[in-house]
Amino acid sequence: MTVYDDFAARIRNAQAPLRLRGGGTKDWYGQALTGEVLDTRVNSGIISYEPTELVITARCGTPLAEIEALLAQHNQMLAFEPPRFGPESTIGGVVASALSGPRRASAGAARDFVLGVVLMDGRGEVLRFGGQVMKNVAGYDVSRLLAGSLGTLGLILEVSLKVLPVPLREASLSFEVNEIDVLSRLNEWAGQPLPISASCWHQDVLTLRLSGADAAVEAAQRKLGGQALDGADAYWAALRDQTHAYFSGGTLWRMSVPSHASAIILRGEQLIEWGGAQRWLKVDGAADADSIRRTVAASGGHATLFRGADKSVGVFHPLAPAVAKIHERLKQSFDPAGIFNPGRMY
Numbered sequence: 001m002t003v004y005d006d007f008a009a010r011i012r013n014a015q016a017p018l019r020l021r022g023g024g025t026k027d028w029y030g031q032a033l034t035g036e037v038l039d040t041r042v043n044s045g046i047i048s049y050e051p052t053e054l055v056i057t058a059r060c061g062t063p064l065a066e067i068e069a070l071l072a073q074h075n076q077m078l079a080f081e082p083p084r085f086g087p088e089s090t091i092g093g094v095v096a097s098a099l100s101g102p103r104r105a106s107a108g109a110a111r112d113f114v115l116g117v118v119l120m121d122g123r124g125e126v127l128r129f130g131g132q133v134m135k136n137v138a139g140y141d142v143s144r145l146l147a148g149s150l151g152t153l154g155l156i157l158e159v160s161l162k163v164l165p166v167p168l169r170e171a172s173l174s175f176e177v178n179e180i181d182v183l184s185r186l187n188e189w190a191g192q193p194l195p196i197s198a199s200c201w202h203q204d205v206l207t208l209r210l211s212g213a214d215a216a217v218e219a220a221q222r223k224l225g226g227q228a229l230d231g232a233d234a235y236w237a238a239l240r241d242q243t244h245a246y247f248s249g250g251t252l253w254r255m256s257v258p259s260h261a262s263a264i265i266l267r268g269e270q271l272i273e274w275g276g277a278q279r280w281l282k283v284d285g286a287a288d289a290d291s292i293r294r295t296v297a298a299s300g301g302h303a304t305l306f307r308g309a310d311k312s313v314g315v316f317h318p319l320a321p322a323v324a325k326i327h328e329r330l331k332q333s334f335d336p337a338g339i340f341n342p343g344r345m346y
Contacts, residue, residue: 003043007155008124010038017342020151022061023088026097028307030150030344031315040092043157051076055115057160060092067091071163079107079164084241092156098148101240102198102209105259105274107164111147118158119146122335126157145330151341153334167197167211172235173226175206179263179270182206186275187260194220200239201272202246209236239273246271246282251308253281253292257301264299266292280306289313316345 011018017035027033041061049056051074058067065087071077081101082094095117098110116130119142130143146153177185182201189196195212207229210217229235238244246269255264259276268283281292281303289305290313296303302317319327327346331338 004120004126004157007038007043007120007157008126011120011122011155011339012124014337014339016339018339020096020155020341022090022093023063023086025085025089026093026099029097029099029315031311031346032343034342034344035339038155040155041090044090046070047158054163054165055160056163057116057158058091059158060090060156062091063087064089064091064094072166075166076163077166078113078161080104080110080113081107081240082110091159091161095147095156095159096149096151102200102236102273103211105199105277106197106211111144113162114143114147114159115162116160117143117146117156119153119334120155120157122154122337122339127154130160150344152344153330154340169214169217170197170209170211170232171217171221172207172209172229172232173221173224174229175208175226176204177201177206178204179272182272183261183263183276189224190259190275194223196220196275198236198239199273199275202270207235246280250282250284251287252306253283253287253308254304254306255279255281255292255296255301256304257296257299261299261301264295266295293317314346319346 018038019033019035020040021027021037022040043059044061044063045059046062046067047057047059049070054076056067056071064082064084068078081103082089083099083101095110095114100110114130116128119127119129121127130141146156179201185206186199195210195216196208197211198209200207208224208226209232210220250268256278257264257276259274261276264270264279266281268281268287271280271282272278273280293303304317305311305313305315324346
């Protein structure tokens with residue numbers, strides 16, 4: 001009996017909800033955890049990797065660290081810089097959570113790199129979507145649809161991802177600038193041919209990362225000025241993995257807004273990434289979730305309770321009724337008995 005046979009038997013015989021879980025490094029993300037654990041780490045290993053084709057295919061339980069180590073041997077990377085949150089992180093969890101790191105604004109989101117998946121649905125059947133090229137199925141790009149679904153639609157068995165070469169050169173700069181001016185400056189620079197691959201503003205200091213060819217990075221440094229950042233690799237790694245001091249303590253909200261949105265005035269400490277499109281809010285103790293979400297919605301965005309003790313307010317921004325209906329129909333189609341990670345999202 002194969003691992004897939006074991007998974008199918010567990011799913012078909014389930015009398016209660018199942019909690020799909022890899023390394024458990026993101027157990028805190030989303031609503032409360034329920035169900036008996038179905039450990040995906042037994043399904044591990046890299047199936048294929050074609051450096052010249054910029055594609056890697058791996059089983060869901062494969063450690064992210066193993067994949068990154070192999071890519072590094074060929075000077076390639078997962079360009080969306082998925083947060084690791086610990087050595088136990090698996091590629092299935094990377095796709096299921098669809099979290100992206102500092103390079104997301106320039107390279108794209110996690111779902112943009114998902115080429116294909118093999119999925120086991122709530123009937124224990126194996127379904128294949130996409131492949132090593134982009135394909136749509138029945139009006140939905142199902143491979144990308146699964147990115148960010150937190151295991152609520154099915155068990156991701158295998159995933160094919162697009163990879164990219166590591167930049168030839170990188171340099172990081174810092175500037176002293178207030179919140180109003182930094183948003184204006186970031187949006188101005190976004191309209192120019194500058195090789196900005198990451199940005200972070202916190203406590204009136206803006207830090208930029210430049211990535212690309214030698215000539216492009218050097219020209220951007222001369223144009224932008226600023227101070228060279230010591231220990232740049234460690235800085236961006238801490239931001240990516242949220243080991244930066246800002247992310248310790250307090251209740252953390254993630255605000256996704258148009259990059260051109262003006263400063264969002266809320267009580268708490270903010271950190272701004274992605275050229276202004278991702279803004280973090282850290283507050284002490286309880287916060288008025290309705291007020292935060294109304295304010296962010298007025299700026300054209302939405303707010304997620306990323307980390308916090310009280311999840312009764314709902315982790316994710318409430319869906320519009322029409323969108324909620326689509327979610328319900330998708331859930332019914334892939335998981336009619338509702339056994340996969342029930343209530344993890346809404």
